Structure formats: C-alpha cells, structure tokens
Amino acid sequence: MKVHFREQYGSKGEEFLYVTPVDAENFPENHQIVRVTINGKKPAISSKGFFLIRILQKALLPHGYPDSVSEDYFDYQKWDTLQAFASTITGCLATHSVLKGLGVGDETSTALSATITWILKDGAGHLGRILFAYWKGNDLDRDSKKWRLRADVLNDVAMTIELFLLPYYSKHSVYILCLTTMMRSLVGVAGGATRSAMTLHHAIRNNMADVAAKDSAQETCVNLIGSFVGLFLLTGISSPLWLAAIFFLMTCIHIYANTRAVKSVCLKTFNEARYLIALEEYFRNGSVLPPKVVNQLERVTIGQTVSLAVQVKLGCSVKDFTEQIRNRYEIEDLIACFETRDKFLIAETKGYVGVYLHYDIKPHEILRAYFFVASYLQDRSQIRDNYWEVQAKWSEFLNLAQLAGYNVHSHLLNVDEYRCDWRFI
Structure with a gap:
C-alpha cells in the first residue's frame, strides 16, 4: 500500500495513516484513500461509551490536553x-x-x-x-x-x-x-x-x-x-x-x-522560599536543584525551609540608609564597592540588610542583587574584597538555573517601590 499522510491528535492520541491499498481482496475500494491505524487495521467504529468520554473530555479538559497545559x-x-x-x-x-x-x-x-x-x-x-x-x-x-x-x-x-x-x-x-x-x-x-x-x-x-x-x-x-x-x-x-x-x-x-x-x-519562578533553597544547594555543592525538587522542599504551611539570619529588604528608601550613615565619605566608599554598571547597592543597617535599587533595574538584576546579599551574609567582606569572585559565581548560578528550567527573567520576591540614582556622586 502507498502511504499518503500520517496523522495524530495531540502527543497522546492514536496515530493514523491515510493509504491507498493494493490488495483488492482485503480492500475492495482499491483506488480510494483509506484511513487505518498505525498497525494497518481499520479503526473501530466509536461506541456510545467512547463518544460520551470524548464529550466529557471536551467539556472538562482544556483544548489540546495534555500538550496545552503544564506537566503537573x-x-x-x-x-x-x-x-x-x-x-x-x-x-x-x-x-x-x-x-x-x-x-x-x-x-x-x-x-x-x-x-x-x-x-x-x-x-x-x-x-x-x-x-x-x-x-x-x-x-x-x-x-x-x-x-x-x-x-x-x-x-x-x-x-x-x-x-x-x-x-x-x-x-x-x-x-x-x-x-x-x-x-x-x-x-x-x-x-x-x-x-x-x-x-x-x-x-x-x-x-x-x-x-x-x-x-x-x-x-x-x-x-x-x-x-x-x-x-x-x-x-x-x-x-x-x-x-x-x-x-x-x-x-x-x-x-x-x-x-x-x-x-x-511545580512553579519555575523564584519566590524567596524557592530561591533560598536553590541558593543553599548551590553554595554547598555548586549545583542547582531542579524545579520539581525545590518545589517539593518548599513549605506550604508556615515558615520556610531555608531562611537568612538577617532580614533582607529590597527596594528600600535612601532615607533609611542616610539616617544610619551620615558621613559622605562612608557613602562614597560603599558605592565604590560596586561596578558603575550595577543597578543596586547593598548596605547593612540596624536590624536588616537594605538593597537600594536603581531606576532602570530589571527583574533578573533583582535576582542578582539578592544573590549578592546571600553571598554578603556568608562573609561580609566578600563584596568589598572579592567582588569579581561573587560575580563569577552569579554567572555560573544563572547559567545552571536556566539549564535546570527556571524562569530567570521574572521573579516573585518582595520588592518595595523606592528607586534611586547615585551615578552623579
């Protein structure tokens, strides 16, 4: 027989062939295109039960299921x-x-x-x-x-x-x-x-x-x-x-x-709980857990599986910062710890670590800022003395996270709305 088309409904549906049969005894309609299953048999006529199942599927499941929805x-x-x-x-x-x-x-x-x-x-x-x-x-x-x-x-x-x-x-x-x-x-x-x-x-x-x-x-x-x-x-x-x-x-x-x-x-966007679980594994073993494992480790009741010793506030007002550090030279010294292209500053004040964000900061740069905070809390001299080492680790983590399937172009971190600029200092 000659195969003209091969067809399948979705990735889970049965496959069919559209063929021209050559055996006249088995297929009297010798010159007509016939629809058969992948093993060469004619598909059975749908029973009423099967028809009812198809109706329920269309009524209760999204069109194109399971390909049109996530795996979970x-x-x-x-x-x-x-x-x-x-x-x-x-x-x-x-x-x-x-x-x-x-x-x-x-x-x-x-x-x-x-x-x-x-x-x-x-x-x-x-x-x-x-x-x-x-x-x-x-x-x-x-x-x-x-x-x-x-x-x-x-x-x-x-x-x-x-x-x-x-x-x-x-x-x-x-x-x-x-x-x-x-x-x-x-x-x-x-x-x-x-x-x-x-x-x-x-x-x-x-x-x-x-x-x-x-x-x-x-x-x-x-x-x-x-x-x-x-x-x-x-x-x-x-x-x-x-x-x-x-x-x-x-x-x-x-x-x-x-x-x-x-x-x-299995959510693939980082909130604080999932991000901290992923960061802990990376800092410990240099690897990034897949989203499914991180979601299983995330607590859905109260508390977090992993937490930082100090509270972190993203998008703080500069007012909080200047009330603690009034000396202009200390401020300039802090800014000098970061690259001119960086869109954030990190400063520890009484009771919390504040992250001050630039007007032009993007979501993935906020993830980067949080990564620097986690590195800073491990060793408070890292940013000042080992900035490029931290930057290299961030680049490696970002690459591993993308390969694992995380969405690194958005986040679900708690970020306040204050934005500032320090480039003219």
Whole structure:
C-alpha cells in the first residue's frame, strides 16, 4: 500500500495513516484513500461509551490536553477534585446549621429577623474582603501555594464554628455568622487570587481563559455530585454524632487533598522560599536543584525551609540608609564597592540588610542583587574584597538555573517601590 499522510491528535492520541491499498481482496475500494491505524487495521467504529468520554473530555479538559497545559496539571487537578468534593459535603452540613441558626423551622422566628441577620453577615463579608485585600493582597502572588492552603483551612474552621457552635448559641447567631462570613470572605479573596496564579502557571499556550473555564466546569461537576451526596447524608442520617464524624472525616480529607494539590504544583519562578533553597544547594555543592525538587522542599504551611539570619529588604528608601550613615565619605566608599554598571547597592543597617535599587533595574538584576546579599551574609567582606569572585559565581548560578528550567527573567520576591540614582556622586 502507498502511504499518503500520517496523522495524530495531540502527543497522546492514536496515530493514523491515510493509504491507498493494493490488495483488492482485503480492500475492495482499491483506488480510494483509506484511513487505518498505525498497525494497518481499520479503526473501530466509536461506541456510545467512547463518544460520551470524548464529550466529557471536551467539556472538562482544556483544548489540546495534555500538550496545552503544564506537566503537573493532572496531579494538581486530581487532588483539587477530591478536595472540592469533600468541601462540598462539609459545606452542605454547615449550610444546614446556618439555616437552623437563621430560624428556619422555628415558629417564633420572623422573616424580618432572618433577613436582617443575612444582610449583616453579608456586610461583614464585604468588609472582610476589602480589609484582607489591603492587608495581604501583595503576598498572594509571592506565596500562592501557602495562601491557597491557608484559605481552605480557614474555610474549614468557619464551617466547624457554624456546625458546632451555631446550633447551641442561636441567640448569638448574628455575631457568629458575621464572624464566619468574614472568615469566608478572606477565603474568597485568597482562594480566587491564588487560583488565578495556578491557572496562569498551568496555561502554557496563552490559553488561560480556556484552562480557567474548564477548571470551573470541573469544580461545578464535582460540586453537583457532592451536593447530592450531602443531601443524601442529611436526609438519611439523623444522628448528630454520625454527622459530626462524617464532617470530621471530610475535613481531614479536604486538608490532606489540598496539601497534596499545592505540593504537586511545580512553579519555575523564584519566590524567596524557592530561591533560598536553590541558593543553599548551590553554595554547598555548586549545583542547582531542579524545579520539581525545590518545589517539593518548599513549605506550604508556615515558615520556610531555608531562611537568612538577617532580614533582607529590597527596594528600600535612601532615607533609611542616610539616617544610619551620615558621613559622605562612608557613602562614597560603599558605592565604590560596586561596578558603575550595577543597578543596586547593598548596605547593612540596624536590624536588616537594605538593597537600594536603581531606576532602570530589571527583574533578573533583582535576582542578582539578592544573590549578592546571600553571598554578603556568608562573609561580609566578600563584596568589598572579592567582588569579581561573587560575580563569577552569579554567572555560573544563572547559567545552571536556566539549564535546570527556571524562569530567570521574572521573579516573585518582595520588592518595595523606592528607586534611586547615585551615578552623579
């Protein structure tokens, strides 16, 4: 037979050949182009089950999956689906307690009192969103994994309060619901923002909208199934003790699945935690750990795997510097430690190491500045006496990091907005 085309749908799809058969007995349509599998057999007619699977794939998975998403997409979505299922069931149990707290089923309760309670709790939620966005909005990009997990744990705490306190303190339902709704509002801001960060990471073909839409479809599907399971539990189980046990089990599953979900994400942009892990390995062994290993070592709860002995502030105001060093000759001596092309200065003052950034500094130069700070804290004479040695190490680290697959053209370090110039001194 003569092969005209070879075709495959994505990198995981089955391969087909478009051929002109030469055996008239096996292929009566001798002069027509025929589509066959790679082993020469005619593809089987799609069954209804297979057709349904293809429909579900198109509805729930991004177009071009798995080539259109990052390698960690499946592992993340697997655990994210489990946590969404567990969260929906605990949410059903908590909603039941909320409605009882609002007076549903109580003849002495009025629609007006329930409405006032509902409005007050929603108002507390709106206030909580504004305050949290002001307080921690800038941290959500840098530590998206931590805040993703914290948001879900806080959501579990809010539901626990509603389930176990609200039925017994119905007289104080307004205060309890305002508290839990404010907690949920933090969850909404942190969870929504970090979900966007995860979606941006998973969308490798500029298909963020498609990935976000399919993620929403997956969650809606899981929530639908979980809602029916929760309804079955509420109607089929009357024992408060059993319902409490189920709630506790689902909460444990929810936290565990969330932890596994964020741990499975392999981010290739340095935040402070991942950068310090990579730098520690480089200073110790002269090698750079791959992103997958660094992400596994990164803590997603509290604290950091590696930390510096002194606080580092990037993008400080020169005011802080000049208040500590007022002598012009000391300032000029400090500037002389750096090359004229450098876009940063490093000065240790009381309590922290300040990094003062030039107007024209670029993201990769901020990574370089942090590298110099880490070298300085190992030996405070390195920059003054061994500047070019530190520069050579930075060039080597940068090359190794690029080969390992890190994105060195951007960063997620905490950088303030002060910029300055010292070239005319």
